[in-house]
Amino acid sequence: MxxxxxxxxxxxxxxxxxxxxxxxxxxxxxxxxxxxxxxxxxxxxxxxxxxxxxxxxxxxxxxxxxxxxxxxxxxxxxxxxxxxxxxxxxxxxxxxxxxxxxxxxxxxxxxxxxxxxxxxxxxxxxxxxxxxxxxxxxxxxxxxxxxxxxxxxxxxxxxxxxxxxxxxxxxxxxxxxxxxxxxxxxxxxxxxxxxxxxxxxxxQKSPLTLKLLKRAVRDGAEMPLGAALAHEQAMIGLVLDSRDAHEGCSAFLEKRPAQFTGA
Missing domain, CATH: 3.90.226.10 (2-enoyl-CoA Hydratase; Chain A, domain 1)
Known part of the structure; x- marks a missing residue:
């Protein structure tokens, strides 16, 4: 075409x-x-x-x-x-x-x-x-x-x-x-x-974690440091509510590749 x-x-x-x-x-x-x-x-x-x-x-x-x-x-x-x-x-x-x-x-x-x-x-x-x-x-x-x-x-x-x-x-x-x-x-x-x-x-990384990391970096760059750190704290809290975070930790402990699904 x-x-x-x-x-x-x-x-x-x-x-x-x-x-x-x-x-x-x-x-x-x-x-x-x-x-x-x-x-x-x-x-x-x-x-x-x-x-x-x-x-x-x-x-x-x-x-x-x-x-x-x-x-x-x-x-x-x-x-x-x-x-x-x-x-x-x-x-x-x-x-x-x-x-x-x-x-x-x-x-x-x-x-x-x-x-x-x-x-x-x-x-x-x-x-x-x-x-x-x-x-x-x-x-x-x-x-x-x-x-x-x-x-x-x-x-x-x-x-x-x-x-x-x-x-x-x-x-x-x-x-x-x-x-x-x-x-x-x-x-x-x-x-x-x-x-x-x-x-x-x-x-190969968690798409959910990448999304929240991008938001933390993008939004934090336009904030004063104190507000940016609070924003980061909120984002990592959301990550720890995901199955991907616990899959990654479990895979590390079990010495196997992680299988991230974005959930």
Missing amino acids: SEELNPILCERQGAVGVLTINRPKTLNALDTPTLLALEAALTELERDDGVRVILITGAGDKAFVAGGDIADLNSRQGLRHYEEFAEVIHRVFRRFEVSDKPTIGAINGWALGGGTELLLTLDIRLVAEEARLGLPEITLGLFPGAGGSQRLIRQVPLCRAKELMFTGAQITAAQAVELGLCNRAVPRAQLMQEAMALAGQIA
Whole structure:
């Protein structure tokens, strides 16, 4: 099926749901139909109890997401942009950020503009050694407006975030790892293999505990420490009410692999 009819490929490989942005002719640029298809695919994977980890990558060997559709942006005025494209991209990116299922990015190539902004919403990021990241919007007289200006300053030192946004410079995969934007760089030929292996490792853990851990980390990051610790205390209390917690402890004592069910 052509990329115009199917801009997002969604498949399940065991307990891992794989989303592929399928617009290689446009370097996987994000437009409104693609974002809506991405949201629908994410919803499908979130509702599938058999999917424990969600992995996202780009089609082709050049780009993860090379950004937005510049011609489309140039055709818009502020209010129309705010009510249409900006509303959609903020909602979809936030859906990834708050998903209860762990998310992994396999960044197979250029992640520029919206590509870096999408990357910033994912839990774990593996990046191909040849990839380039950046927020070049300033060179167009714009600035990162899909969450990038706010998420970046919360994930890297402020002075480094400002340099990236003020200059629009691209950085290498190695620099992205050094900066803390990505977990590690791997050869492109091994990227999906390593990402799937990592996803499989996480998928073996309790999905209920992962969900509550994600909530503790996500919500706690926006709280004062005292409130965050109280929130953590509540979350671990909920975990100890689960069968998975007692299955894990029993398996350890009985020297056998745990069989987590998410209950």
